[in-house]
Amino acid sequence: MDEPQNPMEVRETVWAGQWIDSTTDYAIFALSADGRVVSWNPGGEHIHGYSREEILGRPLSVFYTHEDCRAGVPENVLCEARKTGRYSGEGWRVRKDGSFFWASVVITALRGTSGQTLGFGKIVRDMSDKKQAHDAVVESERRFRLLVHGVTDYSIFMLSPEGNVTNWNQGARRIKGYTAQEIIGSHFSRFYTPEDAAAGLPQRGLETAAREGRFETEGWRVRKDGSRFWAHVVIDAIRDDDGTLVGFAKITRDISERRETERALDETRSALLQSQKIEAVGKLTGGVAHDFNNVLQVVRGNLEVIESRLGRDSWMRERLDKAIDAVERGAKLASQLLAFGRRQPLQPVVINLATTLRNMDDMLRRSLDETIQVETVVAGGLWNTCADVHQLENVILNLAINARDAMPDGGKLTLELGNAMLDDRYVAGLEDVPAGQYVVLAVTDTGVGMSPDVLARAIDPFFTTKPEGYGTGLGLSMVYGFVKQSGGHLRIYSESGHGTTVKVYLPRSTASAVEPSSPVRMPLRGGRETVLVVEDDRKLQSTVVDMLSGLGYTVLKADDAQQALTIIRSGVQVDLLFTDVVMPGPLKSPDMARQAVGMLPQIKVLFTSGYTQNAIVHGGRLDDGVELLSKPYSREELARKIRRVLGTQGVELETTGNGNVEHDSTAPGSLRVLVVDDDAGSADAVGALLEMLGHRPVLHRSAERADDALGVQEFDVLLTDISLPGMSGIDFAIKAVREHPHIRVVFSSGADAPPARQLPFSWRALRKPYTAEDLRRALA
CATH class of the missing domain: 3.30.450.20 (PAS domain)
Incomplete structure (x- = not known):
């Protein structure tokens, strides 16, 4: 149971x-x-x-x-x-x-x-559901591992809390050069430069990341082969759920290329800023240079006219010299500004710098103190270059004076000439410097040198370290502007307490050098030619007319280009057109000059200006065949330039005891001349010629108005055009001789004169265009 x-x-x-x-x-x-x-x-x-x-x-x-x-x-x-x-x-x-x-x-x-x-x-x-979520996590982790491992642009790896590498991705292998087997277990400080590692930078990076959770920096790192790269580095602290530090995640990126790009961008910005600065100064200079130099020309011209007409006692001589010297200093200031702004008209020729330097030897030694030792070193086989000799001499003189001022207690100045090849690598970061062959002038002093801050501003206009009153700060600016305008390159090396070297690179020329002409003191020469002065500044126009008249020339004047062409069309003989470059009105001076040459092929043209803009200067150089006299100029410079343009010796001027030019004693006596010409420009031109010959002209545009003048005033000569509105010139001459038998008649016409037997009185004819000498003979 x-x-x-x-x-x-x-x-x-x-x-x-x-x-x-x-x-x-x-x-x-x-x-x-x-x-x-x-x-x-x-x-x-x-x-x-x-x-x-x-x-x-x-x-x-x-x-x-x-x-x-x-x-x-x-x-x-x-x-x-x-x-x-x-x-x-x-x-x-x-x-x-x-x-x-x-x-x-x-x-x-x-x-x-x-x-x-x-x-x-x-x-x-x-x-x-849990399996799916788990698999998703596993898959995510797998993909993340594949992603990290597959990234090649970034070095991504883990560090133990002590800084030992625990894993390694493909990017780390590519950037740093190590395989995972070679690097895992090593301390990450091996990626730092020896100096950074000795300074404790790796440990400080870990300590910062552990304390703040993140550390970020940039700096030089070392690859397996010993080469360096500029790295951007991020170190993140990794902690478990309890907050215990279990290691670090480190991400490194090679940004050498970006850094180089940024450096090039900074240089480009700096170059752009410098270019804008030059452009601004150039515009400012160009805007005021024309008017400023016109003012200087008025002052200088009148000073020299006063000098030629007044006595030359020592008191007067001293003050005139001081005033003229002040004008020259003002002109130099404007010239330096134009040079810095690359707006100075250059007239380059092929030269050998060694010859130029030898010709300046005496000038340089006079400009320097006896405590300064000068040494010139010229390399064998020196190439030729193409440059404006006068401006280049100013550059060398400026550099020598700067060196002198940098050696107040004496020192050594070395001027060295040699050949140089600037390759693509050298010019890569430079603006407007083509690679090629250059002639280099190096000016080195043993003076006080420049600090980095001063060196960075050395070529800035008006920047100077000299005491007030001892410099304008335009010396190096002018040098820089000239060199750039000549297609060259300027480099300055300096260190405080160790002197300065300025290197001027000018492009090589394969053409033969022009032998410099030796300056010979020539007597002042004028002439009897007719000069048409075209100048819109009335005060300057008057000054130039006085200077030219004092040199013996017959002078006509016009206020603008249109008026100048009207005078030329009138038939008056003009030998030289002396015109300002910058003129008001729609018709520019170069166009006016071309039309004038078309009408009078034998006419010569001489431009003058305080600032040329781009009318006759292109690429910083005067156009071929163009003659320019820069304002302000002296009476002697004007005289020599005109003779050179006209191509003849002219007349050697003799002066009286008080300095006045002695004019030709064969000029006729003063005559009262009635001029009848319906062309206002032609009438004005004839009137000016008559005044220059010492006569007293009265101008009328029609025979009827001239007839009224005959009724109230006595005239010695009737100078009339044949074709007139209303009464013709011939009919008016017949009436004038009938009522005033003593008057002499001269017909002026571009057409044929009337037959000799047609008129009941004797007369002379002037065929347009005619010269001042033709007019003088007709009136004799």
């Missing part, structure tokens, strides 16, 4: 059965010793899809995939449970409908009192 059961045990068994039968989240069922299903709960039906009737008696393998069945997984699971008493694991299982789910399985062996296996209890839970 069976022993009665303990009521408590009975109650627990009932409760367990009720829990199993009511659970749907877990499949809880029993298996026989050979692995067949012998019980089933609602959870089993919910998870596996089988009803109780469908599954009882079926083998355990029904829940496994075909692959697992072929591999004997169901049998192995039961074997393990039978052997150890328990099996737990996860894997894919199959539902009734053939779908898969990820199952968490626990199988417990059920044993009898003697230890034999009676069967198995199995609990199954559907873990598909």
Whole structure:
């Protein structure tokens, strides 16, 4: 008879059965010793899809995939449970409908009192959602590892808390040159330069990252082959959930190219700023240079006229010299500004710098103190260059004077000439400096030198370290402007206390050098030619007329280009057109000059200006065949330039005791001349010629108005055009001689004169265009 059961045990068994039968989240069922299903709960039906009737008696393998069945997984699971008493694991299982789910399985062996296996209890839970999330994390981590490993533009690796490398990606290998096997386990300080490592920079980076969570910097790093690169570095501290430091993540990027680009951009910005500065100064200079030099010309011209007409006592001489010297200083100031702004008209010729330097030897030694030793070194086979000799001499003199001022206690000045080749690598970061062959002038002093701040501003206009009153700050600015305008390059090397070297590079010329002409003191020469002065500044015009008259020339004047062409069309002989470059009105001076040459092919043209703009200067150089006399100029410069343009010796001027020019004694006596010409420009020109010949002209535009003048005034000569509005010149001459028998008649016309027998009185004719000498003979 069976022993009665303990009521408590009975109650627990009932409760367990009720829990199993009511659970749907877990499949809880029993298996026989050979692995067949012998019980089933609602959870089993919910998870596996089988009803109780469908599954009882079926083998355990029904829940496994075909692959697992072929591999004997169901049998192995039961074997393990039978052997150890328990099996737990996860894997894919199959539902009734053939779908898969990820199952968490626990199988417990059920044993009898003697230890034999009676069967198995199995609990199954559907873990598909957790499996999916887990797989997503695993996949994400896998992809992240692939991503990090596959990045080649960034060096990404981990460090231990001590700074040892624990992993290594492809970017790190590419940037730093080490393989993972070569570097893992090494301390990351090996990537730093020796000086940075000695200064403790690696450790400070880790300490900052550990303290603040992140450290970011830029600096030089070293590759495996010893080469350096500029790196952007980020170190992030890595901590676990408890906040314990477990290491560092380090990202390094090679930004050498970006740094070089930024450097080039900075240089470009600096060059642009310098270019804008030059442009601004150039515009400012150009805007005022014309008017400023006109003023200087008026002052200088009048001073020299006064000098030529007044006595030359020592008191007067001293003050005139001081005034003229002040004008020259003002002219030099304007010239330096124009040179810096690259607006100085250059007249380059092919020269050998060695010859130029030798010719300046005496001038340089006079400009320097006796305490300064001068040495000139010229390399053999020196190339030629093309430059404006006068401006180049100013450059050399400016550099020598700057060197002198830098050596107040004496020193050594070395002027060295040589050949140089500037290659593509040298000129890569320079603006407007083409690669090629250059002649280089190096001026070196042993003076006080320049600090980096001073050196950076050395060529700025008006910047100077000299005391007030000892310099304008335009010396190096002028040198820089001249060199750039000549297509060259300027480089300054200096250090405080160690002197300065200024190197001027001028492009090589393969043409033959022009032999410089030796300056010979020639007597002042004027002439008897006719000069048409075209100048809109009335005061300057008057001054120039006085200067030219004092040199013996017959002078006509015009206020603008249109008026000048009117005078030329009138038929008056003009030998030289002396015109300002910058003129008001729609017709520009160069165009006027071209039209004048078209009408009078023998006419010569001389331009003058305080600022040429781009009218006759292109690329910084005077146009071919153009003659220019820059304002302000002296009386002697004017005289010599005019003779050179006209191409003849002219007349050597003699002066009276008070300095006045002695004019030709063959000039006729003063005559009262009635001029009749309907062209206002022609009438004005004839009137000016008559005044220059010492006569007294009265001008009228018609015969009728001239006839009225004859009624109230006596005239010695009637100078009339033949073609006039209203009464013709011939009819008016007949009437004038009939009423004033003493008057002499001269016909002036571009057409043929009347036949000699046609008129009842004697007369002379002037065929337009005629010269001042022709007019003088007609009136003699």
